[in-house]
Amino acid sequence: MNAQATGSRDQPAYTLAEAARYLKLPSATLRSWAVGRPYPVKNGKAGHFRPLIKPVVKTPPTFSFYNLIEAHVLRSLRTDHGVAVGELRKAITYAERTLGVDRLLLRKDLSTHGGKVFLDEYGKLINLTASGQLAMRVLLEEHLKRVEWDEWQFPVRLYPFLSGDAAVSKPIAIDPQIAFGRPVVLKAGVSTAVIAERIDADESPQEIADDYDLTLKEVEQAVLYERAA
Numbered sequence: 001m002n003a004q005a006t007g008s009r010d011q012p013a014y015t016l017a018e019a020a021r022y023l024k025l026p027s028a029t030l031r032s033w034a035v036g037r038p039y040p041v042k043n044g045k046a047g048h049f050r051p052l053i054k055p056v057v058k059t060p061p062t063f064s065f066y067n068l069i070e071a072h073v074l075r076s077l078r079t080d081h082g083v084a085v086g087e088l089r090k091a092i093t094y095a096e097r098t099l100g101v102d103r104l105l106l107r108k109d110l111s112t113h114g115g116k117v118f119l120d121e122y123g124k125l126i127n128l129t130a131s132g133q134l135a136m137r138v139l140l141e142e143h144l145k146r147v148e149w150d151e152w153q154f155p156v157r158l159y160p161f162l163s164g165d166a167a168v169s170k171p172i173a174i175d176p177q178i179a180f181g182r183p184v185v186l187k188a189g190v191s192t193a194v195i196a197e198r199i200d201a202d203e204s205p206q207e208i209a210d211d212y213d214l215t216l217k218e219v220e221q222a223v224l225y226e227r228a229a
Contacts, residue, residue: 008176009065009156012057019063022160022174022183023071024228033074034061037085049085052092053105065176069147069155070105076143077122077136084126091122108153111144146170162225171221185222188212195219196226 016034020027034055038046053071056064063071077088095118096104104114119140123133148157159170160183173186183192190212198208205219 009154010056011064011176012062013065013176013181014063014068016061016063019068019071023068023075024161025071025075029078030071031061032085033071034063034067039086050089052085052089065158065174065181066103066106066155068174069158070103072146072158072160073105073110073140073143076139087122087125090125091118094118094121106155108144108147108149111141115140115144160225162221162228169221171218172225183225185212185214185218187218188214190222192222192226195222199223 014022016030017027019025020030023030032049033052035058036049036051038048041047052074053063053067055061055067074088092104095114096102098117099109099114101107101109101114104110104118107114109115110118115137119133119137122128123136128136146159146161147155148159150156156175156177158174160172160174162169162172171185171187172183172192174181174183175186178184178186178189179191184190185192185195195208195212199205199219205216208214209216209219
């Protein structure tokens with residue numbers, strides 16, 4: 001394994017605001033996953049749920065590429081009723097202890113037996129119906145399809161979702177080895193932020209497309225991702 005490449009994936013790279021924006025998550029949600037959150041208990045006291053993700057830097061929360069992948073996977077488990085942080089943590093712990101896999105949310109195991117163990121346990125904890133478990137499994141699989149893995153089954157690239165675009169579309173990528181891990185149009189290796197800035201400077205989409213050998217659709221997707229994130 002290339003230790004340098006692997007190490008770059010677990011180095012501080014994203015502020016909480018950046019990570020939330022790239023993943024299209026509310027900052028408050030990501031914060032609760034990264035630092036935990038209080039919950040009421042008897043006698044007016046408050047307990048505290050432990051974090052689901054351990055940021056590579058705790059204060060202020062600063063995320064690595066691996067942390068980004070963990071949050072991306074957790075995003076698939078959001079429901080109309082919000083994320084049950086305590087139950088999620090219990091299910092993750094159970095699955096990791098049962099399978100003996102450290103940081104299950106990073107592993108491709110989630111697409112096989114690991115994911116089944118995790119979702120079955122989570123479903124029991126929140127009394128999820130059979131149809132609810134199926135829906136959650138489909139969501140998890142769709143999110144896992146957005147991750148590219150190396151030969152050691154660790155994530156190397158993330159294809160974030162685009163608002164209003166088909167799930168199969170993957171024009172934008174986040175890769176620690178490209179543009180310091182900032183979102184890029186993968187075909188050209190140019191950051192989505194640069195494209196959006198050029199549009200804001202009144203350059204035409206066609207001019208930008210010609211400069212980077214992109215289609216107009218790819219320029220539009222970059223702007224959509226950057227401004228909708």
